[in-house]
Amino acid sequence: MRRLLLRLMPARAAAQITVIAIGSLVLANLVTIVALLVLLPPELKRIPNFPYVTDLIAIARMVEAAPAPEARAVIVETALAANPQLSRLPPEARTSERNLFWADRQLLDNLKTQVGPKVEALMLDHAPGRFGPPPFGVRFADGSGLAMTPASMAPPPRGGAFIGYLVVMLALLACLVGLLSLWAARAVASPLSRLAAAIDRFDPDRDTLAVPEEGPVEVKRLAGAFGSMAARIRRLIDDRTRMLAAVSHDLRTPITRLRLRADEIADERQRRAIVADLALMERMVGAALSYLRDGRASGSLTATDMPALLQTICDDFADLGHIVIYDGPMRASAVCDADQMTRAVNNLIDNAIKFGGKVSVRLDDSDTATIAIEVEDDGPGIAPEEREKVFAPFYRSDAARTLKEGSGFGLGLSIVRAIAEAHRGTLMLADREGGGLRVRLAWPRRL
Secondary structure, three states, X not given: XXXXXXXXXXXXXXXXXXXXXXXXXXXXXXXXXXXXHHHOOHHHHOOOOOHHHHHHHHHHXXXXXXXXXXXXXXXXXXXXXXXXXXXXXXXXXXXXOOOXXXXXXXXXXXHHHHHOOOOEEEEOOOOOOOOOOOOEEEEOOOOOEEEEOOOOXXXXXXXXXXXXXXXXXXXXXXXXXXXXXXXXXXXXHHHHHHHHHHHHHOOOOOOOOOOOOOOOHHHHHHHHHHXXXXXXXXHHHHHHHHHHHHHHHHHHHHHHHHHXXXXXXXXXXXXXXXXXXXXXXXXXXXXXXXXXXXXXXXOOOEEEEHHHHHXXXXXHHHHOOOEEEEEOOOOOEEEEOHHHHHHHHHHHHHHHHHHOXXXXXXXXXXXXXXXXXXEEEOOOOOOHHHOOHHHOOOOOOOOOOOOOOOOOOOOHHHHHHHHHHHOOOEEEEEEOOOOOEEEEEEEEOOO
């Protein structure tokens, strides 16, 4: 039951609060009605007499209390002259034979109780064309009587008109309650929406999390907690980068000393192996530091001529004897960090060259909101189950898991994804038509 209710609830907080408010109002009214019907004592459930019935009771008591027939006649004539709703009861008048509502029966019982056993109480039928509470009459022991007819009321709409009237009234009530509830709910949910938008825009390398602390106390506390958390994240990243930079700097000195000492080794084979291992260690430290450094925005975001940047990169690889072709528009601009984007495209092309012969670099300028760079190769591609794993630092998909010259350390795609995320973009891998791999780097034109 709980799961069903959760599925029926709308997704947005404001809509949920509105539904809860309207449902609570309906439930409260139902509970109140049940409580009134069950818990109220009988004397409070009794319907009070209408004013015209009370007047009839008072006149009947005065007539019964009169000491002589002459006095009774004077009271009756005076009452008839003073009250236009009062009339003489016809001798043939009888109590209505129609099915009485419980309220009508209760009014008739009240009348019988208050006029006494010597007076006959009657509930009469309406005259044709009249609508409203039923008329009542009393018949005295001498056969005379009085009838009290209430003022006529406008009849309620019937059939379809009544249903339409009821639907309109309920719809207006629901709209009024819904609008007020929605306004109150948005007043509570709007600060949460602004907080979520600020968190989505937050970049620990570029700015601080500036969230206005407004709304309910809980939302203010949440905004303050997110601000403190963002500050701790920035300090953590800065400390990690400084630590690795210090380790990298400190390792270079013993690596250099070991390289100098290796030159004194007489065995040429052993000397070359040691120097190769030292060079590998130096490259690993440099690659790890590059991963942390290139995964952070430098802040130099400017409008960049993307075709010129990509054409320059392709020309540089072509000068080294590789087949790298640029395919795309000749004029297109986007905001980015040109140095980081150059590093990202270089990494993608370098990976494509390792596993394929011909590389195509394409610029997708069709979307007005985003711009994308696609690097395609004709190599073996990457299996679908491996595509998310290759983004992990130091992960290599080769089965041997060995470090060979030119094999890399598994940081190329990790650095590219970090650069994409620093530009609030995405990096996706897909199969290329005809075989091979397509890597798509997309980010917003305006950051």
